[in-house]
Amino acid sequence: MAPPARAPYILRPPQLMDGAEPALQLRVLSRISEVAAAQWDALLDDAATPFQRWDWLDAMESNGCAAPAQGWHPRHLTLWRGDRLVAAAPAYRRDDSAGEFVFDHGWAQAARQAGIRYYPKLVLAVPFTPCTGPRALVAAGEAGDLLRAALWRAAVALAVEERCSSVHVLFPHEADRASLEGQGWAMRRGVQFHWDNAGYADYDAFLARFDSKRRHQLRRERRAVAERGITLRTRAGDDLSPDDAGLLWKLYTSTADKFVWGRRYLNEAFFADVLTRFRAHLSLVEAVRDGEVVAGALNVASATHLYGRYWGCFEEHPFLHFAVCYYHAVEGCIAQGLRRFEGGAGGDHKLSRGFAPCVTHSAHWVLHPGLDRAVRDFVGREWEAIQRELPALHAAAGLRALPGGGELR
Numbered sequence: 001m002a003p004p005a006r007a008p009y010i011l012r013p014p015q016l017m018d019g020a021e022p023a024l025q026l027r028v029l030s031r032i033s034e035v036a037a038a039q040w041d042a043l044l045d046d047a048a049t050p051f052q053r054w055d056w057l058d059a060m061e062s063n064g065c066a067a068p069a070q071g072w073h074p075r076h077l078t079l080w081r082g083d084r085l086v087a088a089a090p091a092y093r094r095d096d097s098a099g100e101f102v103f104d105h106g107w108a109q110a111a112r113q114a115g116i117r118y119y120p121k122l123v124l125a126v127p128f129t130p131c132t133g134p135r136a137l138v139a140a141g142e143a144g145d146l147l148r149a150a151l152w153r154a155a156v157a158l159a160v161e162e163r164c165s166s167v168h169v170l171f172p173h174e175a176d177r178a179s180l181e182g183q184g185w186a187m188r189r190g191v192q193f194h195w196d197n198a199g200y201a202d203y204d205a206f207l208a209r210f211d212s213k214r215r216h217q218l219r220r221e222r223r224a225v226a227e228r229g230i231t232l233r234t235r236a237g238d239d240l241s242p243d244d245a246g247l248l249w250k251l252y253t254s255t256a257d258k259f260v261w262g263r264r265y266l267n268e269a270f271f272a273d274v275l276t277r278f279r280a281h282l283s284l285v286e287a288v289r290d291g292e293v294v295a296g297a298l299n300v301a302s303a304t305h306l307y308g309r310y311w312g313c314f315e316e317h318p319f320l321h322f323a324v325c326y327y328h329a330v331e332g333c334i335a336q337g338l339r340r341f342e343g344g345a346g347g348d349h350k351l352s353r354g355f356a357p358c359v360t361h362s363a364h365w366v367l368h369p370g371l372d373r374a375v376r377d378f379v380g381r382e383w384e385a386i387q388r389e390l391p392a393l394h395a396a397a398g399l400r401a402l403p404g405g406g407e408l409r
Helices: 037-041 054-062 105-113 144-161 174-182 203-207 212-227 242-256 268-277 320-336 348-353 369-397
Strands: 024-029 072-074 076-081 084-089 091-094 121-124 166-170 186-196 230-236 282-289 292-301 305-313 340-342 356-366
Touching: 024 144, 037 054, 037 084, 054 268, 076 144, 084 144, 105 369, 121 144, 144 166, 144 174, 144 356, 174 186, 174 356, 186 320, 186 348, 186 369, 203 212, 203 320, 212 230, 212 320, 212 348, 230 320, 242 268, 242 292, 242 305, 282 320, 292 320, 305 320, 320 340, 320 348, 348 369, 356 369
Parallel strands: 121 166, 305 340
Antiparallel strands: 024 076, 072 091, 076 084, 091 121, 166 356, 186 340, 186 356, 230 282, 282 292, 292 305
């Protein structure tokens, strides 16, 4: 299948704001602290995730996690009308692809073999956070379509100015995707596994969506943890404090150091920082045996979503990961009336535990014509393969239709 043609693109500076009012000014920030927190957060609407809040981004940058020494050079795009911030996009010039979760290492290798420089590149994303959300943040009452287009144009122009090979918009939500696709960006798809709340009255009502064999499996796995003398508890909000940073750091590194591909993207100072100023969005599930925490998972919550972030354990027990990261979290979502639980990237083992496949997206603008054609061909063939696989993934989820006729998405 031939890759779709992209729209013509002219990079002359007067056209960066093509169609926008002349009064708008573009400013590129070298750190998020160059804009006031209240101005940035005023751009966030109900679709935004907690990770797009100023405090989270600043904690990443000011504690040296998403920082130049780690290959993350902040290049936040902001549009201003006088002293008023009307639109923005968190952006970083990257020296590699680590911590992005839209894996383009193969593209970088192909470019290198062809004698094409791939790094640096420009990424519009939240560091280390594979969660879908707005990538173009637009103030209420502003022309969203116009300002999104202006931000995409500004991103490409900045990439040219800083000799980047490409621009990548990672995990954009629906309005951004429509805008990017309309401008001819190469669209890539992936798959994550999410849990959706279908209005369950309690955890047993959720289990009723499985056949009897699967219900027995899930109950048996939860019971196996309890039979080892392990109890689960959740501490959230003001029940957490900066004193918990050491525990979170140990849990985080227990997983990061366990696998050959693991990397310590974060540090203990980051955890202390978010526990100081971001804890209203945080919850910690702890597995306790004989009065000691043996495992735990840090989750981040919005008014509608729960996001599973960092898991770790000090003792290995059968099914403990599932109990802490999935079953307990799902039960909590039902109790709190949350709409969706996103358990992070990867993990098709989630399918048998009530999570369903969900297509994620990214958008790519590659400046080298030959590499651009190769990327567009690749993402087209990759999407065809995903479409062939999706029916089997839905079947593996094992969820039956609701009595009222609701179906899996």
